[in-house]
Amino acid sequence: MTLHPLSKTLEVFPFKDPELSSHMLSQLNSLRNDGILTDVLLCADNTEIPCHRNVLVSSSPYFRAMFCSNFVESTQGRVNLKGVSANVLRGIVDYVYTGAITINMDMVLPLMQAASMLHYGRLFQACSTFLQAQLSPDNCLSMIRLSEILHCDSLKEKAKEMAVRSFSDVAASEEFCELSLPELMCYLEDDRLCAEEEQVFETLLAWIHHDPFSRRGAIHDLFKKVRLRYIHPTYIFQFIANDPLVQSSSLCSEIIDSVRRLMLSVSAKCGSELKPLWTTPRRYTCRESLVVVGGRKNNEQTSREALLYDERTQRWQWLAKLPLRLYKAAYVCIHSILYVVGGLSLNVASGEGAVSATVYTLSLKTNQWRTAKPMLEPRYAHQSVSYLHFIFVLGGIGVDKQISTSVERYNSMFNRWEAMSPLPTAVLHPAVAANDQRVYVFGGEDSMQNPVREIQVYHISRNLWSRLETRTVKNVCAPAAVIDDKIYIIGGYTRRMIAYDTKANRFVKCENLRERRMHHSATVINNKLYVTGGRFLNGHDIIEDSDCFECYDPKSDAWSSRGSLPYKLFDHGSLPLICLSNRPNTP
Template sequence: HAGSLLQGLQELRSDNLLTDVVLCVSGKEIPCHRNVLAACSEYFRAMYCNGHRESKEHKVTIHEVTPGALQLLVDFVYTSKVTITQDNALKLLEGANFFQIQPVHDACVNFISNNLSDKDCLQMMHVGNVLSCPDLEIRARSYALKEFASVSKTPEFLSSTKSQLIKLISSDDLSATEEVVYTAVMTWINHDTDERNKDMKELMELVRFPFMDKQYFFENVETNEEIRNSCQDIMTEGRRCQLFPREIESPRTRPRQASGLREAVVVIGWINEDENTVGRNSCSITMTSDAEPTSSSWIDVTELPEGFEGDCEYPFPVAVLGTSDILMSDQQDAWLYQLELNSWSKLAQMNLERYHHRLSVLYGKVYAIGGTDRDNTPLSSVEVYDRRQNKWTEGVPLPQPRYCHAVAVLDSSIYVMGGFERENTATMYRFSPGDSQWQSMRDMPGVGEYVTATVLNGDIYLAGVQSSIYCFRPSESGGVWSKVVSGILEDCGMTVLKGKVYIYGGYD
């Protein structure tokens, strides 16, 4: 019945019988039936059912679509069929979007999405945005991200807008090396230097220089005078990341999918088999590796090294050297795990036997800070490990002894917070290489035992003080503390992954 009805309406239109409106576009006239148009198009339904001026007119002039597109849309209304081609797809989509004819709209989006090319994907990103077609915009953007290396060489890329470029080069899903990204940005800027030079810093902030080939960075980026003048802070960060990977936390230190690198949280400790719980000595870190991506479940990476005793009561310290090498220590021993080799190696012993100390990495050197000796006497001493020499040397001592404290690295400085001396302490100190002593900072909001810290977006997040997480923002006047959330476990693991703080284990 439905098919017969549709065929009958089409015959009436073809014979110009009972038609009550004529659609006019660029001199072309298309006779139609108002009720048929209103039944298939929200645009015409609103026009004829809401008392608009056009509802009383026999001829309605259409300005928003081409004659060819309008004819195809009217044919679809009467036949439920339309032929979409490379030549008419875009005009047909614009018409279907304007008249709100959803089946044609969806068919056009699907056709265009399945026939994207290097030359038109950026245009279709724009069309999807302007026409409020999120599916088209997303699929065109996905194509441009996947084929960025070739898309960036087209004339259409040079004509793209800054906002389009930012959407691409800011994405973790961009499938291109950072050398390609940098070259594309510079090519886009140089296409219209008078207008685009002012955007250089904003765009260069999205190039992930830490993952650029070191030789390319030093030979092509650092030698560019324009970049040195306008992006000095970014260049400083990039240079430091090239020399000392993983020591800086910023949006540029997060690997893209195409790099083959994945960030992962590693929890180091052991299981209390009698109670089937994770021991309090579990710690967490974030490292970067080229391991295959895994599911969201936890997997075993390796066993602790043979001969490593650890401490049954307190967490043992760990740190990341480079991007994926894990260093941990206990008593006088230090161990290095190399992910690529899946092997542990024993390093030079520390000068002092330490328990409950902390490790921190700055400028490629490992700092063993505080702790206690075998007699449980708190230590203020600091040792510094040089990997190239495999040697520990004496560092600048803390102003007061402490153990079970928290450490964090921010803005080329090491921060030490809380812990014990003879009793809980709330003091905080900062140290930068080259300083002759540790600098006092603003005390924590309360004393902290078994405190843990990590860094995110230029702030230090601290757990273990008054069962809460506090945020510390450094300043020349000593810094400011603010409470973030209450009800947090103490003696927990804490790290950052993809812009979020993760907490593991601990006790209430």
């Protein structure tokens, strides 16, 4: 009878025992503990530890060279390891035979030195990992010095990261004042440094004053590391320019004078001597964050809320509330400060409103509202835009309840408002943007609520207006925003979005909005356009309030949703504010 196998005969069976290596190591450790087949004694501090040469040779290039070459130790039964304590040697031998060791603060440094000497690389890195877990602003500078002695790059990088991330705490320490000039320069030029530029300047001053006799000559080299472009002009010209150390350096004074000339020239372009300093980008820790402020909330009442959007968590955070409710104020930011300009302050009891010239400011650093220098004229339903160190306020409705043509400018360099040439055509709710020494006013509506089909262009340096009639413009209650010399006009009782190319003097059609939108707000963060809230016409031509939060990418000409606002909102401000974060961006 012939037997037919149910399955094919297994010709090859590759087998690997996953427990063999650990079992063998355990057996070798048992042999060592019982003194069986050990053939060498490792000695330290009059302590002898029996070991197997072959185990030591297999574990370390150091012992391989010692026992497999013509060194005298290759034939000796006792090997004295100088510079290694008995306690550390026991720990290393246990690690060799078991792969395990307990690291603590008392033994980590001698263990790390011994691991380096004996070429136990993974043990060395384990010690580095342990020390990295102990890092704090109080000890990170000491850890950097230690890492240099031990030649431990991983510890040095983590300690340096801690120092730049917690710069405020570290800079206040006595140890920081003992840094060498090259070390301090390295910190001040680090893009990851978590500090505002005012603090960078104050830190270098403190370092010099710690030893003024030998350090005052370094003021110019250090001063060049301060990114003056991102400092408020008041601070530059009232504090930095008047500092005795800065004044004592002709080179520092020349830099201050160049900045002053640049600002007075109303030009975004600087000379060759200032360009390397002025064009340095912001540090990675300075992030543009979206802030939404004011407006009409849930179609009920004017809102005092101010919200900040956290891109990482994709959540909204509540900031300090506006001091009072303002109807149709203007919103603008300059020098990382949010300005709420004018508006109509409503008296709930009487139902009447007072037209305001008041200016409120908010800094994320303090999260407190303050009053700033008021405008020359009270107004509401006006437009506001920033350019360089200026804020421009245009039109609106004054105390006489008439549409105004007046224009005024806030000069942050001198902290004053000044009247400028008036608008050629009085308009309400135009789209306004500033680019390349010009302010552009697109469309809007006249006193009879008819659309105005023209572009009004203000030449900042000449204080002159020009007009351009065009059938392309027909926007009311639409915001405008600038990306790469293109001014985007977003909606305005329409789904249409167009971009005006200021260099080519022509309009470009963009991807439409999803609904016919008006009374919304828009701003640019990281070269993307963010649109918040507003009102829209639904499919039945009924106006509804919106809580939508959308993003437009000009590279792909596509819209995407970013979720929603915490409530429905229109006639609000949407602005990019610089937020200092101790979690640096990647370059």
